[in-house]
Amino acid sequence: xxxxxxxxxxxxxxxxxxxxxxxxxxxxxxxxxxxxxxxxxxxxxxxxxxxxxxxxxxxxxxxxxxxxxxxxxxxxxxxxxxxxxxxxxxxxxxxxxxxxxxxxxxxxxxxxxxxxxxxxxxxxxxxxxxxxxxxxxxxxxxxxxxxxxx
Numbered sequence: 016x017x018x019x020x021x022x023x024x025x026x027x028x029x030x031x032x033x034x035x036x037x038x039x040x041x042x043x044x045x046x047x048x049x050x051x052x053x054x055x056x057x058x059x060x061x062x063x064x065x066x067x068x069x070x071x072x073x074x075x076x077x078x079x080x081x082x083x084x085x086x087x088x089x090x091x092x093x094x095x096x097x098x099x100x101x102x103x104x105x106x107x108x109x110x111x112x113x114x115x116x117x118x119x120x121x122x123x124x125x126x127x128x129x130x131x132x133x134x135x136x137x138x139x140x141x142x143x144x145x146x147x148x149x150x151x152x153x154x155x156x157x158x159x160x161x162x163x164x165x
Contacts, residue, residue, distance in 0.1 A: 018092065018130070019089040019090065020089070021132055022089055022092070022094045022128045022132060023087050023089045023094050025094075025126075025128070025132060025134070026084065026094045026124075027084055027087060029041075029045060029126075030082045030083065030084050030098065034073075034080060034081075034082040035081055035082060037071070037074045039070075042063060042066060042067055045132075045133060045134055046063045046066055046134045046137075047063065047129060047133040047134060047135045048062050048063050049061070049062045049063075049135070050065075050066060050133075050136065051135065051136045051137070052065060052066060052069070052137045052138070053137075053139070054069060054139065066137065076104060076105070076107060076113070077104060077105065077106070077108075077118065078102070078105055078106065079105075080100070080101070080102035081100070081102060082098050082099070082100050083098060083099045083101075084096050084097075085098060085099055085121075092128045093126065093127050094125070094126045095123065095125050095126075096123065096124050096126075097122075097123050098121070098122050098123070098124065099119065099121055100118070100119075100120050100121075100141060101118060101120075102118055103115065103116070103117050103118075104116050104118060104150045108150070114150050114151055116149060117149070118145075118146050120141055120142040120146050121141070121142055121145075122139055122140055122141030123139065124137065124138065124139040125137075125138050125139075
């Protein structure tokens with residue numbers, strides 16, 4: 016198996032084991048101690064501990080969170096994925112108490128791996144506006160935003 020194939024399998028594990036099951040031991044296995052990430056809040060720890068905080072944060076807000084890989088592409092030491100994220104907003108999310116509303120959004124991620132197969136950089140983007148609309152924070156009509164029937 017090539018390193019690229021190994022890394023693609025690791026990304027699939029990150030979804031199924033880390034995000035969907037909240038397995039912190041798997042995070043220890045697949046992330047470098049000093050992994051770089053673009054989504055940590057200011058007061059969160061950096062590196063692997065920051066990623067654990069991120070997973071706990073999302074799993075507290077959306078206890079039934081499910082992150083599903085729709086596509087995983089690898090080249091060299093980088094893997095990109097397109098994903099679907101779904102769950103029910105039951106806990107605090109950036110100061111917004113649980114609403115009981117379901118979310119279903121799309122996103123994309125890029126992972127960079129070292130030679131040992133550990134993630135050293137992790138960057139992602141999800142449909143934040145769609146998420147906020149779905150939990151009722153932004154009571155905007157999608158058709159109006161898209162300019163439909165105006």
